[in-house]
Amino acid sequence: MKTIQFTLFSLLFLTLFTSCSDDDAPEIINEEEVITDVTLTFVNEANETQTYTYTDPSYRDENYQEPVIMLKPGSTYQVELQFFNKSNPQDIEDITNEVREERNDHFVTYAFGQVAVDLTRNDSASGIDAAGIPIGLNTIWKTQTAGNGTLVVKLIHEPTLKDVTNPMGSFTGGETDVEVAFQIQIGL
Amino acid sequence: MKLFVQLLLFSVSYFAYSQSCSFILEGKVIDFHDGQALANAKVELLNTNQIIYTNAKGEFKFKEVCEGAQNLRVNHPDCQELIYPILIERNTKTTIYLEHHLEELEVVSLVGKINRDQTKSNPSVVVDRAVLDKHRGGSLGDALQEIAGVSSLTTGNSIVKPVIQGLHSSRVLLMQNNVRLENQDWGVEHAPSIAMQAAQEVEVVKGASALALGGDALGGAIITSPAKIPVKDTLYGYTGLVAASNGRGGGLHTQLTRSFEKGWYAQADASFKRFGDAKAPDNFLANTGHLEKALTLRGGLNKFVQGFEVYYSYYQSENGILRDAHIGNVSDLIRAINREKPIRSRDFSYKINEPKQSVTHHLAKLSYYRRLENIGKIKMHYAYQENNRLEYDIRRGDDAGKASLDLNLKTHEFQTNLQIDYDTNYDLNAGMVLTYQDNFANPLTGVKRLIPDYKQYKVGGYITGNYKWDEYWTTEAGLRFDYTHLDAQKFYLKTSWDKKGYQQDFSNIIIEDFGTQYLTNPKFDFQNFSWIGGLKYEQNDFEATLNYTRGQRAPNVAELFSDGLHHSAAIIELGDLRFKPETSHKISLNLAQDLNAFSFVANPYLNRFTDFITLVPKGLETTVRGAFPVWEYEQVDALLWGIDAQANYRIAKNFESQVSFAYLVGRDLDADNYLNEMPAPNFLYQLTYKRENWKDLRMSVQAKHSLRQHNYPNNNFYYEVLNEGNYEEVLVDISTPPEAYILLGFESSARFTPFKTGSLEVNFQVQNILNTQYNDYLNRLRYYAYQPGRNFILNLTYNY
Numbered sequence: 001m002k003t004i005q006f007t008l009f010s011l012l013f014l015t016l017f018t019s020c021s022d023d024d025a026p027e028i029i030n031e032e033e034v035i036t037d038v039t040l041t042f043v044n045e046a047n048e049t050q051t052y053t054y055t056d057p058s059y060r061d062e063n064y065q066e067p068v069i070m071l072k073p074g075s076t077y078q079v080e081l082q083f084f085n086k087s088n089p090q091d092i093e094d095i096t097n098e099v100r101e102e103r104n105d106h107f108v109t110y111a112f113g114q115v116a117v118d119l120t121r122n123d124s125a126s127g128i129d130a131a132g133i134p135i136g137l138n139t140i141w142k143t144q145t146a147g148n149g150t151l152v153v154k155l156i157h158e159p160t161l162k163d164v165t166n167p168m169g170s171f172t173g174g175e176t177d178v179e180v181a182f183q184i185q186i187g188l
Numbered sequence: 189m190k191l192f193v194q195l196l197l198f199s200v201s202y203f204a205y206s207q208s209c210s211f212i213l214e215g216k217v218i219d220f221h222d223g224q225a226l227a228n229a230k231v232e233l234l235n236t237n238q239i240i241y242t243n244a245k246g247e248f249k250f251k252e253v254c255e256g257a258q259n260l261r262v263n264h265p266d267c268q269e270l271i272y273p274i275l276i277e278r279n280t281k282t283t284i285y286l287e288h289h290l291e292e293l294e295v296v297s298l299v300g301k302i303n304r305d306q307t308k309s310n311p312s313v314v315v316d317r318a319v320l321d322k323h324r325g326g327s328l329g330d331a332l333q334e335i336a337g338v339s340s341l342t343t344g345n346s347i348v349k350p351v352i353q354g355l356h357s358s359r360v361l362l363m364q365n366n367v368r369l370e371n372q373d374w375g376v377e378h379a380p381s382i383a384m385q386a387a388q389e390v391e392v393v394k395g396a397s398a399l400a401l402g403g404d405a406l407g408g409a410i411i412t413s414p415a416k417i418p419v420k421d422t423l424y425g426y427t428g429l430v431a432a433s434n435g436r437g438g439g440l441h442t443q444l445t446r447s448f449e450k451g452w453y454a455q456a457d458a459s460f461k462r463f464g465d466a467k468a469p470d471n472f473l474a475n476t477g478h479l480e481k482a483l484t485l486r487g488g489l490n491k492f493v494q495g496f497e498v499y500y501s502y503y504q505s506e507n508g509i510l511r512d513a514h515i516g517n518v519s520d521l522i523r524a525i526n527r528e529k530p531i532r533s534r535d536f537s538y539k540i541n542e543p544k545q546s547v548t549h550h551l552a553k554l555s556y557y558r559r560l561e562n563i564g565k566i567k568m569h570y571a572y573q574e575n576n577r578l579e580y581d582i583r584r585g586d587d588a589g590k591a592s593l594d595l596n597l598k599t600h601e602f603q604t605n606l607q608i609d610y611d612t613n614y615d616l617n618a619g620m621v622l623t624y625q626d627n628f629a630n631p632l633t634g635v636k637r638l639i640p641d642y643k644q645y646k647v648g649g650y651i652t653g654n655y656k657w658d659e660y661w662t663t664e665a666g667l668r669f670d671y672t673h674l675d676a677q678k679f680y681l682k683t684s685w686d687k688k689g690y691q692q693d694f695s696n697i698i699i700e701d702f703g704t705q706y707l708t709n710p711k712f713d714f715q716n717f718s719w720i721g722g723l724k725y726e727q728n729d730f731e732a733t734l735n736y737t738r739g740q741r742a743p744n745v746a747e748l749f750s751d752g753l754h755h756s757a758a759i760i761e762l763g764d765l766r767f768k769p770e771t772s773h774k775i776s777l778n779l780a781q782d783l784n785a786f787s788f789v790a791n792p793y794l795n796r797f798t799d800f801i802t803l804v805p806k807g808l809e810t811t812v813r814g815a816f817p818v819w820e821y822e823q824v825d826a827l828l829w830g831i832d833a834q835a836n837y838r839i840a841k842n843f844e845s846q847v848s849f850a851y852l853v854g855r856d857l858d859a860d861n862y863l864n865e866m867p868a869p870n871f872l873y874q875l876t877y878k879r880e881n882w883k884d885l886r887m888s889v890q891a892k893h894s895l896r897q898h899n900y901p902n903n904n905f906y907y908e909v910l911n912e913g914n915y916e917e918v919l920v921d922i923s924t925p926p927e928a929y930i931l932l933g934f935e936s937s938a939r940f941t942p943f944k945t946g947s948l949e950v951n952f953q954v955q956n957i958l959n960t961q962y963n964d965y966l967n968r969l970r971y972y973a974y975q976p977g978r979n980f981i982l983n984l985t986y987n988y
Contacts, residue, residue: 032587032634033587095584099584157516176813178812
């Protein structure tokens with residue numbers, strides 16, 4: 001009885017051991033959701049376009065240079081904010097569309113450090129949520145005096161409260177999907 | 189009370205006597221389970237006036253026994269009365285085996301009983317049935333917390349991880365019906381896949397001294413096993429119902445057992461539990477509901493000489509994670525720490541939304557044992573386990589509702605153990621374990637794998653033994669060797685690969701270049717040696733044990749491979765491929781005195797580690813999502829020392845008081861600093877009124893007093909926040925432990941017999957009577973919300 005049982009056990013064990021030894025290589029995962037790049041596109045009164053992109057440190061290549069936004073004092077700019085997933089260089093995804101689709105759950109805030117910029121929200125219908133709040137993907141900037149400083153752009157997911165009393169935007173609750181700092185130089 | 193006899197005629201001596209009433213009947217009364225002789229058993233030869241008590245060796249002898257069919261009646265305090273028929277034709281020698289009371293563990297006592305099954309020199313603590321019953325609506329971790337020296341590391345209120353003398357996760361081994369539970373135990377927010385409602389016998393060993401279970405349980409082992417099934421023709425079962433006000437939930441549990449006199453048995457056990465949002469004193473904790481389903485089926489043959497069992501258990505749980513705890517980065521953490529709690533108040537709901545986790549565990553086991561005459565017992569089993577862990581985050585777009593983590597862990601285990609115990613003075617145990625494990629991380633999540641695909645092979649062998657020198661002294665020694673081979677396939681982002689400096693050391697393991705990522709094939713071989721030596725002295729009501737254990741644990745997959753963001757903690761965790769096994773040297777002394785009205789247990793210990801793997805803060809890292817603190821796993825020298833103590837005093841006939849205490853200090857010797865997340869000193873006071881002769885009535889008041897942890901590492905940091913156009917340095921206080929707290933509780937239970945058969949146990953309790961607002965240092969979500977408030981719990985169990 002015992003020997004039979006033992007043999008059965010060993011056989012079972014050996015079968016399982018061998019049947020499980022497949023050597024399939026794991027599939028690569030190119031993250032679908034991750035935002036790797038944040039782009040600000042500026043169009044001035046003369047209809048000239050400037051583009052600045054911040055790339056996540058994990059996805060930078062050798063040629064990457066920290067973006068420095070160069071603006072002129074006393075000027076007005078149409079500014080568009082975009083988010084991209086470039087984790088798979090063969091398949092660049094524009095995440096901005098998803099943000100627009102889920103505009104009720106998203107909110108963008110801007111904060112300037114050491115430089116003064118007048119900002120107004122200028123979202124089209126696809127950027128205005130059910131409560132009538134422009135979520136901040138399109139803005140108009142009016143620069144004032146010259147100076148150097150920073151801009152912090154945040155994309156917030158599922159805030160409990162969005163407040164645009166100050167057009168820079170403030171919120172409570174939610175979690176941060178994007179928080180990047182750009183250098184700004186307002187000069188002549 | 190059930191009992192059972194197995195008869196073995198070892199030798200029969202034959203002498204012809206002319207007189208029919210002068211035969212000699214001698215024998216021995218033995219505990220069926222451990223083969224120990226039962227002293228002081230009352231043996232009565234029926235229809236005569238002959239009564240004899242067995243001696244210290246369990247022996248008895250009747251000198252004038254008549255020829256023909258005779259009956260012996262055997263009584264022992266631990267066992268139920270047994271009528272033992274025997275045919276006398278000559279001088280006869282017999283061995284009588286007595287079965288323990290089935291309700292052995294149901295005996296209501298407040299102290300966890302000390303047991304010596306696992307090791308002689310490092311006693312384990314058996315959790316009382318009353319304590320288990322009390323926590324049927326909670327989790328295993330909640331029940332274990334009542335043992336001095338065991339605390340809980342929690343993620344919210346339903347994910348509760350046991351901590352033994354400061355150690356947890358991969359350092360605490362969980363055994364379910366003799367099988368090592370393989371359930372992704374490396375994660376701090378991974379609770380054991382064990383249904384509390386169905387837990388029947390639970391035992392805790394502090395330290396790695398139970399070598400037969402594993403040499404790597406540097407914290408200790410938690411052993412859960414199903415109740416013993418009596419060998420008699422019977423059908424019995426019970427159904428339990430638990431309802432709790434906090435979380436407005438409850439559970440149902442039922443068990444049915446059928447057994448036969450020939451040893452065959454079958455048992456089915458099913459439980460279900462559902463809770464909605466828990467409530468802190470002032471508000472509901474949004475998304476903290478949980479759901480649990482469990483099923484166990486087992487059947488087999490249980491004979492004295494041999495037996496087998498087929499066992500299957502299924503466990504499924506779903507746990508909501510506090511919605512407020514889902515944060516993005518350091519800025520969110522600052523807002524969370526500084527804001528009024530909670531931010532997201534909502535009405536009560538049973539719905540479990542993201543973030544949540546869902547765990548399914550299957551365990552199938554086939555086991556066989558045989559007693560070998562004049563040697564001992566051989567046991568073997570094969571077990572297959574499958575653990576599927578799904579974690580859901582709050583996601584965007586098409587990915588919403590899709591799991592962010594989907595791990596499938598399959599484990600095959602074969603174990604065999606030979607116990608040599610024919611001589612009452614020594615006991616030898618030798619065995620081996622073979623394990624094969626396959627982890628698959630589903631790529632369909634679309635999220636970088638936290639844990640890679642891997643295959644792991646383990647071979648372990650051990651030998652332990654103890655020798656009883658005389659009636660006072662016993663010595664113990666043991667040795668275990670484990671070999672682990674780990675073969676993983678892991679993707680690394682090139683940036684993090686370079687940052688860890690792997691290009692120099694591991695460039696040979698790269699198998700493919702995918703542009704931004706490398707596919708690598710890390711392989712490891714770990715050899716672990718563990719050994720123990722121990723001494724026990726016992727005299728009447730006093731016992732002292734001294735134990736030295738050297739244990740060794742191979743680094744787990746999280747410690748080796750972590751390289752990314754840990755969402756719930758908002759930290760970046762980095763593992764290291766260069767790790768070697770960590771080693772613990774633990775000395776533990778256990779003193780126990782049990783006088784009539786007073787008893788105490790004290791257990792001071794010292795645990796010295798080399799290459800202790802711990803997370804160390806390494807500054808901030810900026811990503812597109814903002815800044816995150818970086819924590820790297822490092823190997824350091826560490827020292828943990830402390831004392832667990834408990835005392836009981838019977839104040840009056842029906843009044844008992846109890847106090848237990850645990851104190852622990854953990855030091856990182858390399859950094860000359862305290863270790864993170866060590867349990868705060870705590871007291872548990874209890875006053876109980878018992879009236880066994882009136883419905884088994886029991887009432888008790890309890891106070892849990894947790895002091896403030898003063899011995900903690902200060903990992904606070906400053907972060908620059910842009911405020912009104914200017915940057916400000918803001919202190920991020922992640923380290924300061926919460927204030928001390930005292931929780932009052934009340935518990936009462938009684939047993940009624942309202943129906944013709946069976947009995948009804950009623951248990952009513954109130955937790956956190958004063959609705960105290962508090963936070964616990966070992967709650968990972970303490971920054972976001974307070975602990976649950978007052979809770980009324982009613983527990984009904986009908987035994988039939």
